[in-house]
Amino acid sequence: MTAPQPFATYPSLAGRTVLVTGGASGIGATLVEQFALQGAKVGFIDIDAASGLALEARLAASQSPPFFIEADLTVPTALAAAVGAIRHRLGPIAALLNNAANDQRHSIVETTPESWDASIAVNLRHQFFAAQAVVPDMRQLGGGSIVNFGSVSWKLKLPDLPVYSISKAAVQGLTRSLARDLGRHNIRVNTIVPGWVMTDKQVRLWLDDAGRAELKRNQCIDSPLLPEHIARMALFLAADDSAMCTAQDFVVDGGWT
Numbered sequence: 001m002t003a004p005q006p007f008a009t010y011p012s013l014a015g016r017t018v019l020v021t022g023g024a025s026g027i028g029a030t031l032v033e034q035f036a037l038q039g040a041k042v043g044f045i046d047i048d049a050a051s052g053l054a055l056e057a058r059l060a061a062s063q064s065p066p067f068f069i070e071a072d073l074t075v076p077t078a079l080a081a082a083v084g085a086i087r088h089r090l091g092p093i094a095a096l097l098n099n100a101a102n103d104q105r106h107s108i109v110e111t112t113p114e115s116w117d118a119s120i121a122v123n124l125r126h127q128f129f130a131a132q133a134v135v136p137d138m139r140q141l142g143g144g145s146i147v148n149f150g151s152v153s154w155k156l157k158l159p160d161l162p163v164y165s166i167s168k169a170a171v172q173g174l175t176r177s178l179a180r181d182l183g184r185h186n187i188r189v190n191t192i193v194p195g196w197v198m199t200d201k202q203v204r205l206w207l208d209d210a211g212r213a214e215l216k217r218n219q220c221i222d223s224p225l226l227p228e229h230i231a232r233m234a235l236f237l238a239a240d241d242s243a244m245c246t247a248q249d250f251v252v253d254g255g256w257t
Contacts, residue, residue, distance in 0.1 A: 005234060009090050010239035014039035017090045017137075018238060019083065021045050021073055022100025023066075024052035026199040027149075030227035031097050031234055032066050038235060042066040043086030044095075045073060046100070050191060069230055074121035083133040092137035095238035098127040098148045101168075105160040116163050123167035124174070131178055135187065136160055143186030145238045148175050150193040150249065154257050172249055179247035188246040192238050195253025198224045220255025 022028040023044025029051075035042045036059055044097045046052045049070040056068040067089050071082035087093060102122045106115065131146050138144030151168035153161055172191050180187040196202065196215060216222055233252050236242050251257060 001248050008208060008235070010038055010235055010241060012240035013095075013235065013238060015041065016094045016148060016238075017041045017043065017086070018095040018097065019043050019045070019086055019093045019130070019134065020097045020099055021126065023097075024048045024055055024068070026201055027194070027197060027227045028097075028099045029055050030231045031099060034202060034228065034231040034235060035097075035238070036062055036066050039064050040095075040238075043069065043090050044071050045071050045079075045082045045086070047072050051174040068246040073119065073126040074131070079126060079129055080133055085129065092141050093134040093144070094138065094141055095145045096130060096134045096147065097234055097238070098130055098146070100126060100150075100151065101164075103151075103153070103161060103164050104161065107160055108162050111163060120167055121128045123164055124170050127171060128178075131189070135182065138182075138187045139185045144188070145186065145242070146178065146182075146189045147234055147237050148189065148191045150175075150191045152195050152251070152253050155257050159170050163206055175249070176247045183246060188237075188242070189240075190245060190247070191249045192230060192233055192237070193229050193251040193253070195219070195225050195231060195251075195256045198226055210237075215254075215256075218256045219253070223254070225252070225254050 018040045022033045023032045024046035030044050032044050044066055052068040052070060056066055059066055069082040069085050071078045073079050127148050148171050150171040154165035154169040175189050175191040190229055230252055233250055
């Protein structure tokens with residue numbers, strides 16, 4: 001692995017334990033790699049064991065190799081156990097990146113109570129309980145940073161995503177509530193609000209000529225929004241450079257909204 005040049009290096013991240021949820025692929029995998037490049041001790045959780053182990057193996061020779069735990073984040077006991085395993089291996093968690101999500105398309109008509117609960121669990125509920133699990137670590141350390149992940153989807157009124165959009169809108173309320181209650185412990189809580197990020201999954205499943213035209217029409221910057229653009233914002237928010245940033249939404253969407 002090479003140094004993360006020509007972009008910023010954050011000395012405060014070196015040796016800091018960072019937890020990434022949903023870190024095996026997409027934006028999450030880029031978060032894992034970029035934080036490892038900064039010298040952070042990265043633990044990441046995902047239900048996709050094959051991708052998680054492959055990423056862990058690919059970065060094993062790095063100066064700061066990440067540590068993967070397979071777990072279903074929608075099961076509170078499994079989430080708590082995974083956080084505990086990362087804490088035991090890497091030390092108290094100083095930064096949490098609540099990245100895990102699933103934007104599977106669904107209609108109002110086909111939504112059932114069971115599918116509603118499943119979507120809320122992966123897109124909203126785990127963010128609260130992951131934060132709850134790391135608060136004692138951050139209090140012990142004298143502070144920390146929690147970065148929740150929202151989406152522009154609800155702002156844009158995108159179709160076929162009702163429960164996902166509800167979850168992502170609620171994330172911004174979650175951030176502000178946690179920021180108020182945890183600020184007294186020097187724990188900062190912010191939301192990254194990505195636009196349409198060109199992950200392998202998005203390109204494979206949903207990007208077509210109509211989508212490309214929509215991006216060109218709506219983004220102020222006529223370039224693809226990539227996972228590394230999101231990761232660079234996350235690095236800043238996890239580092240001490242953003243010491244007085246909390247309860248805020250940081251939109252990274254190429255100017256779409």
